[in-house]
Amino acid sequence: MIYEFNGYKPVIHESSFVHPLAVVTGNVIIGKDVYIAPGAALRGDWGQIVIKDGCNVQENCVIHMFPGVTVTLQENAHIGHGAIIHGATVGKNVLVGMNAVVMDNVIIGDNCIIGALCFIPADMVIPEGKVAVGNPAKIVKDISDEMIEWKTKGTELYQKLPAELYATLKECEPLREIEKNRPEQQNIYKTWKQTRS
DSSP states (O other): OEEOBTTBOOEEOTTOEEOTTSEEEEEEEEOTTOEEOTTOEEEEEEEEEEEOTTOEEOTTOEEEOSTTOEEEEOTTOEEOTTOEEESOEEOTTOEEOTTOEEOTTOEEOSSOEEOTTOEEOTTOEEOTTEEEETTTTEEEEEOOHHHHHHHHHHHHHHHHHHHHHHHHOOOOOOOSSOOTTOOOOOOOOOOHHHHHO
16 A cells, blocks of 8 residues: 655655555655565655665564654665664664664664664664664674675565565465465575574
C-alpha cells in the first residue's frame, strides 16, 4: 500500500519490491534492489525517509521521525524483523537485529552489528565497525572481518529477493494435503553461531 501524503508521493526504484501488505506513506525515497517486507510501515509524513540501494526492511518494522527530520538507511543496511528506526541514520552495511529500537538522532557508523532487542537511546553515536547490544546499548567489541562477511552474505539474499518475488509471488488457494514431490528447501545460509562451530 503506497500513499501520497500532503503532496509527497513515494519514489521507488523499479528493481525494488514493496510487499502489498507494507505501508509506504509520503516523502519516502527507495533506491535499487530494496526489499520492504509485509507489515513494515514507512511513514514519511512529517519528514523524509531515504532508503538507499541494497537495503532491506523486514516484517513489522517501523520507520518514522520528528517533524523536519530525515531518516537515512545507507547502502546495504539490513533492518531485522520488528525493529524500529526513529529519526536515526544507519550506516552502510549495518545489521540492526530483530526488535531493536534505534532512537532519535542516533548515528550508527558503517559495518556495525546491533544486537536483537537492543535499545539505542537518543543522540548515541556508534562508531564504524562496532558491535552493540543491550538495553541501553553498550558497545561490546569491534566487528571482525568474518562477521562482516557473514552479514554481507545474508543481505545479498535479500537483494536477490525482489526479482524472485516479481517472478513467482502470486495469490493462491491452499493445497489440502502435501504433494508427494514437494521440493526440499536448501540450507544456503547459517546463523552466526552455526558458522562458528
